[in-house]
Amino acid sequence: MSTALCQLAQDYLGIMPAGGMLGEVKINGWRCLYFRGIDGQPRLWSRNGIPLEGADHILHRLRLIEEAAGEPIMLDGEIQVDGTLAATKAWFERGWKRGGEAGVLHLFDAMPLPAWRAGGWERPLLERKEWLRTIVGAVDEPWDWRPRSAGRDDPECVQVMTDTWIFDEAHAIQESYRVWAIGGEGIVLKDPASPYRRLRCSAWQKCKQENMSKLVGCKAA
Structure with missing residues (x-):
């Protein structure tokens, strides 16, 4: 594999x-994956397997999408801060350490977590994209604020390409x-x-x- x-x-x-x-x-950003690690905790990961910090608003949104899917999933996309690669690199390498959250995640693929762990999914891309749109669209907007947030999250922080x-x-x-x-x-x-x-x-x-x-x-x- x-x-x-x-x-x-x-x-x-x-x-x-x-x-x-x-x-x-x-x-023009960084590749960003969402899945649960070996400890069972959901995280954002780079394509090299490095955890990405400083985007809890996105992580929270992806947890809601996973709940809508009804099963553990892997989500694949590109994350970008302030519209540029330079700003994205600066934020995820050191900017997040000053506190706060930044970034928009542009999703383009998804699959059940067991399929991803097995190396991929046989379902054709057209069907995967339709499933992705369905589970993203099925998220119920929370009525309250996320803990430790400065206000209600912008649902546009996660978008389907x-x-x-x-x-x-x-x-x-x-x-x-x-x-x-x-x-x-x-x-x-x-x-x-x-x-x-x-x-x-x-x-x-x-x-x-x-x-x-x-x-x-x-x-x-």
Whole structure:
């Protein structure tokens, strides 16, 4: 079994399967997983298995989502502070030690915890995303404040990533340029029928400016 904690994307290969792929905007932050550790306690984790502190508002929200699911789950996404990678890095490396909470978690995958522990889930991506939207939407808003909080939590601190259908290679390039033009990092293309695997694979492909520019340049030549 792979020692990776999550599925990882390869660079875009320049080949689009018949029928296209799902496209998600690539959030420029840190990969963030939610699951219960060997002590049974739910935590936020980096892709390298390091606990992430300073985001108790998000952790609390994810516990409510797990309750709505009715079973222990793993949630996969990207966490970002103040809209930038630099701010995210600064907060989770040292900023949180001064106290407080920060960040928004953008979720893009989910599965039952036993499936994640076994290495992944056979359920296709389209079905996993629909299940994720269902359990996030099923959370009952608490009427009281979270202990040690400064007020009622913003439910928007946890969001499900939207996606769009990318039909072909030209569409992938067009959408990538659109995201770059507004300051984004790029897009991630995902095979809608693919299972989740805790390894790097071509079912997910990242279209970042550095690798796409080389690819487009090679094709133009």
